[in-house]
Amino acid sequence: MTRALVTGATAGIGLSFARALAARGDDVVLLARDEQRLEQLATELRGAHGVQADVVVADLTTADGLAAAEAALASSTAPVDLLVNNAGASLAGWFGTTDVADEDRQLDLLVRAPMHLMDTAIKSMVGRGRGQVVNVASVAAFTPRGTYSAHKAWLVNLSQWADWHYASSGVRVMVLCPGFVRTEFHQRADMDISGVPRWMWLNSDKLVAAALADLERGRTVSIPSLRYKVLATLARHAPTSLVARAAKRGR
Ligand SMILES: NC(=O)c1ccc[n+]([C@@H]2O[C@H](COP(=O)([O-])OP(=O)(O)OC[C@H]3O[C@@H](n4cnc5c(N)ncnc54)[C@H](OP(=O)(O)O)[C@@H]3O)[C@@H](O)[C@H]2O)c1
Incomplete structure (x- = not known):
């Protein structure tokens, strides 16, 4: 029996992870800020797959939100076997034109939160001698294009090291690098994606099936x-x- 915690489970890639994991029989812990969407999803997954589905309402850019997520991951009575560090968002403007307070929040969400959750998960998983972490980065990690790419490159680098370092302890870390995926991501950031050709778009459910394989x-x-x-x-x-010139469009 596997228990998986998915951050950003209310929409897009996180929602696909939550549905795919519940469909294969995993119990799930669903984390995001929108309580109503989380409760609706938990009800859907319990009804469709007979799994346990718990909800953690948390804003990962706040100290309280991070603490709630860490508490769920550190539980010894309901240990988490798989962490999917997925929650994310982007700013529409280029670094140097954006408000630096918004950059701070993006850094907290894309770097500080996954680092904290990975730290708690690895400590707990190493103690039990088993566990998996999936960090959702982006192919943007391989392109120089502002802070978003830099944050994702950081996550790729740390994940590669952690997978090598903790494999002998029974803990595996995989970093998922999607291209453009049809989700709420670009709309939420008010990004102009009109220049992105159709062939570049991926389906979120298919992306997650490939990632789990x-x-x-x-x-x-x-x-x-x-x-x-x-x-x-x-x-x-x-x-x-x-x-940098080729990667200038979208995120
Ligand atoms: N879509 C793409 O083209 C693409 C490509 C490469 C990588 N990615 C990465 O994939 C991940 C998921 O993105 P997506 O495309 O699925 O985006 P999405 O559809 O906008 O979903 C984002 C999820 O993150 C949650 N979230 C946002 N801010 C949060 C916060 N402060 N605290 C807790 N949860 C928060 C949202 O839920 P609430 O609003 O309910 O909190 C939502 O569930 C991100 O890390 C993103 O960088 C996306």
């Missing part, structure tokens, strides 16, 4: 779809100026 295979870095595997490889080897 990669987790099963023991991959450290998961880049679903052949097109994004190719683009990520090119981005890692092409000149910075070329990659």
